[in-house]
Amino acid sequence: xxxxxxxxxxxxxxxxxxxxxxxxxxxxxxxxxxxxxxxxxxxxxxxxxxxxxxxxxxxxxxxxxxxxxxxxxxxxxxxxxxxxxxxxxxxxxxxxxxxxxxxxxxxxxxxxxxxxxxxxxxxxxxxxxxxxxxxxxxxxxxxxxxxxxxxxxxxxxxxxxxxxxxxxxxxxxxxxxxxxxxxxxxxxxxxxxxxxxxxxxxxxxxxxxxxxxxxxxxxxxxxxxxxxxxxxxxxxxxxxxxxxxxxxxxxxxxxxxxxxxxxxxxxxxxxxxxxxxxxxxxxxxxxxxxxxxxxxxxxxxxxxxxxxxxxxxxxxxxxxxxxxxxxx
Numbered sequence: 125x126x127x128x129x130x131x132x133x134x135x136x137x138x139x140x141x142x143x144x145x146x147x148x149x150x151x152x153x154x155x156x157x158x159x160x161x162x163x164x165x166x167x168x169x170x171x172x173x174x175x176x177x178x179x180x181x182x183x184x185x186x187x188x189x190x191x192x193x194x195x196x197x198x199x200x201x202x203x204x205x206x207x208x209x210x211x212x213x214x215x216x217x218x219x220x221x222x223x224x225x226x227x228x229x230x231x232x233x234x235x236x237x238x239x240x241x242x243x244x245x246x247x248x249x250x251x252x253x254x255x256x257x258x259x260x261x262x263x264x265x266x267x268x269x270x271x272x273x274x275x276x277x278x279x280x281x282x283x284x285x286x287x288x289x290x291x292x293x294x295x296x297x298x299x300x301x302x303x304x305x306x307x308x309x310x311x312x313x314x315x316x317x318x319x320x321x322x323x324x325x326x327x328x329x330x331x332x333x334x335x336x337x338x339x340x341x342x343x344x345x346x347x348x349x350x351x352x353x354x355x356x357x358x359x360x361x362x363x364x365x366x367x368x369x370x371x372x373x374x375x376x377x378x379x380x381x382x383x384x385x386x387x388x389x390x391x392x393x394x395x396x397x398x399x400x401x402x403x404x405x406x407x408x409x410x411x412x413x414x415x416x417x418x419x420x421x422x423x424x425x426x427x428x429x430x431x432x433x434x435x436x437x438x439x440x441x442x443x444x445x446x447x448x449x450x451x452x
Contacts, residue, residue: 222250240264319439
């Protein structure tokens with residue numbers, strides 16, 4: 125399989141500063157305490173804020189920042205592709221609070237976007253905060269067929285979603301029904317072995333390994349699902365081979381990276397990595413009930429943040445599937 129991959133120029137991280145929480149959202153923690161600005165507090169206050177924070181608020185702040193942090197890098201992977209440029213209708217399945225799809229919609233205003241999400245709270249947040257003239261949101265489940273979505277999209281986006289599903293194959297089979305003829309599925313998901321940093325952040329490495337074990341043990345997901353899917357396509361054993369063909373992957377079937385990846389550098393990038401590294405670990409602990417050493421993480425991330433030469437490269441697998449022209 126022939127694939128291509130593009131590195132990107134440095135991102136302007138000054139434009140990626142997350143929103144500040146409203147006063148009433150942080151009143152329980154004090155007027156100056158914000159999950160967006162953990163860098164402003166000493167270790168005791170920082171870790172105390174994370175411990176006391178509501179899980180829903182953690183997710184909301186994390187998703188908002190995550191969308192902004194990785195957006196420019198990810199969009200440069202697909203924005204110039206013919207199939208993206210010719211598309212008019214984009215469906216994101218598992219859109220969370222809508223932060224990511226809204227940011228795409230702002231950049232590609234000639235397209236129509238629909239985001240569906242299983243969690244009612246996230247849908248409400250999306251509708252309140254991220255609705256646009258060309259973006260709508262509603263409740264929906266990736267693994268439950270919805271007849272009203274048949275032939276509703278030219279592109280379907282799964283971003284950091286498939287790894288959490290009970291049956292990703294079912295979700296992709298249903299997605300084929302929603303696609304127009306020759307439509308595409310754009311999958312962006314985690315591949316931990318592709319993650320690189322100039323400084324070892326062992327607390328994150330350890331937590332990711334434990335989370336992956338927990339997912340497989342409890343059948344609650346698979347952090348390497350996209351690579352598993354790619355391998356079955358290449359082996360000719362994919363249950364999806366009658367529906368799709370692979371047209372792009374930045375990894376080969378063994379998980380080798382076709383280029384050095386996308387590096388983020390600079391002061392603001394280091395600060396964001398510090399903040400969201402701690403948010404991420406807190407959410408891993410609460411979601412998978414695995415031990416996380418936040419004290420060690422704080423020190424490792426602090427060392428990373430203070431080094432002007434520090435860099436990080438996100439561990440992502442970009443996989444693009446094209447719907448075959450035969451009827452579903």
